[in-house]
Amino acid sequence: MPRVKRVESLFEISIDFITENMDTFCKEISTLGEVDAVSLEGSTNVFNLLPSCFIEEIIKVLGEKGYLKKQFLEYLITPRLRTLDFSTMCVRNEISDLLRLAANRCPELKTLMLFHPTYFLDNEDYLNFIPNFTELQVLNISYSRAGDICLGILGSHCKKLRELYAEHSSVTDSGLQELLIFGQCKSISTLDLDWTKVTMTGIQMALDNLPSLRVLHHQSTVECLVKIHQASSHQELDIIPKYKLSMLAIRSPFKSGSLRIAVSFCPLLTNVDIRMPKELTDVDLLSLLVLETLCDLKIFGHRDGNITFPGGVRPLLNSLGNSLKSLELSLFRDVNIPVVTGSCPNIISLNLLNNLNYINPWQDGQNFFKSDEILMNLEALNLKGRIPSLHLFLLLFSPSLVCVRLNDCDTLTDEILMMISIIHRFHNLEHFEISNCNFVTEKGIDVFMQDSNALKNVELKWCDKVTRKNICDWKKKANEKNWQLSISAQLSF
Incomplete structure (x- = not known):
């Protein structure tokens, strides 16, 4: 059944009490006269005594409740803090003061998210604080317009850096040179340079100087690998370089034949993400057949593209389906779902989005499927x-x-939901969300409002036959039965 609201843990009770009384805590601390202490010993800031996970949860819950204020963060930025995420907190003009506090108080900071989704965090004054974070392992400077300066500072002071996210920033090849050649950041395993000014020269620099690199995001990675192959061929090298990349993204522009070359350089790929290259063919796609450890495959097709399900996707799934854990297929024609389910028995996540049509492999009139086709x-x-x-x-x-x-699934009906409920009662289901499914009514959703599943969230968006009264009735029932169940809706009228 939707879970009965359980008794909160001591941790949850404590977090809730603190967040509801932050004003009181801060006033009491301020009356003792100490705000800026870095040392734990003798500090009057009680938050200094809490572990990082506790502080991070307080900040998170304050944000969720809409209570997060600069004056609270001045006390919550403590010497024990390990993660500071400015993407979810503060207004623009408060960042500098808080970052200065963190630079003085948080010598052990491991993760710093120095970006915001609605405005640039590119004040060069911020960069003056980065040398203090010598233990930094994860940094996000996406959208920054001071990228190269930042990379130079990182190379000099943050040799323990493991993950750097700089998408849509002003980073160039010069910045990478400061980071990787003249700098000390040799242990980076994840590098996101999507939509920066970095060229193929910079990409090769990263590949050649980061032996631990596993994830590299850049729109020209495949093109760069082809260039390396051409150089190797011209130099008649006996040993072709191999890279330890586990993830490869293929984007437009793309030249047919490039994928085979890229894969030959990266035999350890487990994740391949193909997005809209019209030029990609079935033969190109079958270059992936050598990747015996492939577990995550995304292919976003093209309405006028050359990849087909029968000629490219199907043979690939027939060969590698056993290893796949996650599959996404979009904008394909003639998708055969029983082939997907029969070829990929171990799949955990499946996304089928906006495919143009599906074919029926079963005989006319057949209304059953085989047990080995069930995921x-x-x-x-x-x-x-x-x-x-x-x-x-x-x-x-x-x-x-x-x-x-x-979403937009007009074959979803009350009857289907009721039949499935009889079979396994959705006993593991926690989140159910439908949008623009206009043949589902109160009767269909009622199957989830029984004492037989683990449901936590129901979201209903623009489903014509779901009414405001239905929503009120379900919420009333959940409240009466003390279920830990959230029901939200956006109605069509």
Whole structure:
């Protein structure tokens, strides 16, 4: 059943009490006269005694409640703090003072998110504080317009850096040279340079100077690997370099034949993400057949593209499906869902989004499927677009489902939900979300309002036959039964 609201843990009770009384705590501390102490010994700031995980949870909950203020953060930025995320806190003109506090108080800071989704955090004064964070392992400076200066400082002072995120920033090859060649950051394993001014020269610099590099985001990575191959061929090298990249993204522009070359340089790939290169062919796609450890595959097709499901995707799944844990297919024609389910028995996450049509492999009139076509381990299902009823039934038949999202799916009906509920009662389902599913009514959603599942969240968006009264009735029932269940809706009228 939707879980009965449990008794809160001591940790949760403490967090709730502190966040509800932050004004009182801060006033009491301020009356003792100490705000800026760095040392734990003799400090009157009680938050100095709390571990980082506790402080981070207080900051998170304050943000969720809309209570987060600069004056609170002045006390919560303590010597024990390990993570400071400015992407979810503060207004723009408060960052400098808080970062100065962190530079003085947090010598052990490991993670710093120095970006914000709604405005630039690119004040060069901020960079003056970075040398203090010598233990820094994760840094995000996305959208910064002072990227190269920052990379030079990192190279000189932050040799323990492991992850650097700088997408949409002003970083160039010169900045990478300061970071990797003249600097000390040799242990970076994740480097995000998407949509920066870095060229193929900078990409090769990263590949050649970061032996631990596993994840490299840049729109020209494949093109760079082809260039390296051409140089190796011209120099007639006996040993072709191999890289330890585990993730490869393929974007436009793309030249047919490039994927085979890129894969030959990166035999350890486990994650491949293909987005909209019209030039990619079935032959290119089959270059992935050598990747025996591939576990995460995303292919965002093209309406006028050359990749097909029968000629490219199907043989790939037939060969590598056993190793796949996550699969996403978008904008394909003639998608065969039983081939997907039969070839990928171990898949945990499946996304089928806006595919142009699905074919029926079953005989006319057949209304059943084989047991080996059921995805027994599927936990996350995300579907968008019209999917044949029997195919939808097959996917929802998966007994391990934890999260289901269905959008624009007019084959989803009350009858399908009721039949599935009889079979496995959605007993593992925690999150159920449907949008623009206009043949589902109160009767269908009622199957989740029973004492038989683990449901925590229900989201209903623009479903024509779901009414405001339905929502009120479900919320009333959840409250009466003391269920730990959130029900939200956006109605069509």
